[in-house]
Amino acid sequence: MLPALAINAIVMMAAALVLWLAPELVVVTPQAEAHLAFALGAMPLILAAIVYFVPVLTRGAGAPSWLGALPLLAWLGGVVIIAGFSGTVGLNAASHAAAIFAGAAAFAMLLWTVRRARAALGAPHPCLAWYLAALVFLAAALLVVPAMALWPEQRGALRQFHLHANLLGFVGLTAICTLQVLLPTAVGRADYQARARLSTDLKFSCAGVLLLAFGAALAVPGMSIGWSRHVAVLGAVLFMFAPLRMATYWVAAYCETIASLHGAAASLSLACLGLIGLMFAGIGHALGFLAGRDAVVGFVLAFLLPLVSGAATQLLPVWLRPGMQGEWHYRLRSQLGRLAGLRALLMVCGGLAFAFGWHQGIWLALAGVAILARAAGPAVWYATNRGPFQR
Numbered sequence: 001m002l003p004a005l006a007i008n009a010i011v012m013m014a015a016a017l018v019l020w021l022a023p024e025l026v027v028v029t030p031q032a033e034a035h036l037a038f039a040l041g042a043m044p045l046i047l048a049a050i051v052y053f054v055p056v057l058t059r060g061a062g063a064p065s066w067l068g069a070l071p072l073l074a075w076l077g078g079v080v081i082i083a084g085f086s087g088t089v090g091l092n093a094a095s096h097a098a099a100i101f102a103g104a105a106a107f108a109m110l111l112w113t114v115r116r117a118r119a120a121l122g123a124p125h126p127c128l129a130w131y132l133a134a135l136v137f138l139a140a141a142l143l144v145v146p147a148m149a150l151w152p153e154q155r156g157a158l159r160q161f162h163l164h165a166n167l168l169g170f171v172g173l174t175a176i177c178t179l180q181v182l183l184p185t186a187v188g189r190a191d192y193q194a195r196a197r198l199s200t201d202l203k204f205s206c207a208g209v210l211l212l213a214f215g216a217a218l219a220v221p222g223m224s225i226g227w228s229r230h231v232a233v234l235g236a237v238l239f240m241f242a243p244l245r246m247a248t249y250w251v252a253a254y255c256e257t258i259a260s261l262h263g264a265a266a267s268l269s270l271a272c273l274g275l276i277g278l279m280f281a282g283i284g285h286a287l288g289f290l291a292g293r294d295a296v297v298g299f300v301l302a303f304l305l306p307l308v309s310g311a312a313t314q315l316l317p318v319w320l321r322p323g324m325q326g327e328w329h330y331r332l333r334s335q336l337g338r339l340a341g342l343r344a345l346l347m348v349c350g351g352l353a354f355a356f357g358w359h360q361g362i363w364l365a366l367a368g369v370a371i372l373a374r375a376a377g378p379a380v381w382y383a384t385n386r387g388p389f390q391r
């Protein structure tokens, strides 16, 4: 399931990129394009990754098989809301149904993660608290969706809360804590400070998301409370604390591996750089210099694409053939990671350029995706001909 959802996420983001590049190809609303990448791509993948990692973090038994259905339920929610945004079905009905599907998946996952945390052998890894917080933000973001239909006059403010709680609370928190564990694995050297950083930084990140989401919601026209923009900017500064501390440590400890042309580590560290850059773009948007929708596109190009492609480079071989790691895993990983540093650099530069208002930057990101596709071809051939299930 996880490999399929990882590939699905990359394909959905690439499809959204093509639609942003050539809007005349298929006429769809910006909301449908955004949800192609987020609700159909990122959300089911993140939920499936949480199902995969929670038993590891709690040192418990594997996840029950029914849990695998939850990311698919969320995916179905994504299909329904896109149908609503593109006018195939009524938007209000689609919003209610999609929020029920995805919200049920988020709540069930939340309850299961809490139970697993309570039953953990010893203290669970601090990453678990980040996953719990991320699921709470997803649930809160989905709860306000029916409210948009019920209180149309508050739609603007609720939309701001929904998108910030989702992008930074759900996606951002999951990404930051997973990166703290995944990058040292990709580099092949432990990070002995990661646990302490994760324990200290969670409160700053959560406070940052809350201030940002409420500050942005209160800053919409009609609501426009004087200090709301300052609250949002304060939130952005607090949110940047964790990725900045993580990046500083990486530069000091792993500089020679992350500044490389190839490999998952280069892509993952560039995704972190992309996230920090996007926070500056967000501040520019809060202060009225930049367009908010550009930051949504930039989020996919400069952060999600290098993050998901880098994580897939590192983890796909393990997901396809779990157990003892050998030559097969090494060869597949190095094929997937071919020019990963260069492709991620193009995605991050293109995405940040877009977020800062230079829309031609999207071509750079497209070049990055083309390099990714070029690496994926031989890797798929290798994985199918020297199949994942052949020993």
Ligand code: HEM
Pocket: 030, 031, 034, 035, 038, 039, 042, 043, 074, 077, 078, 081, 094, 095, 098, 099, 102, 142, 145, 148, 155, 159, 162, 163, 166, 167, 170, 171, 293, 296
């Ligand atoms: C199936 C679950 C979801 C539902 C039902 C849903 C529903 C909605 C609705 C009704 C809006 C307001 C549209 C408008 O009036 O302009 C919206 C906007 C938005 N949502 Fe979601 N959403 C879902 C999942 C997500 C996820 C997982 C993310 C991000 C990770 C996300 C990010 C956004 C963004 C960025 C916007 C603003 C789009 C724009 O105006 O360009 N949504 N969503």
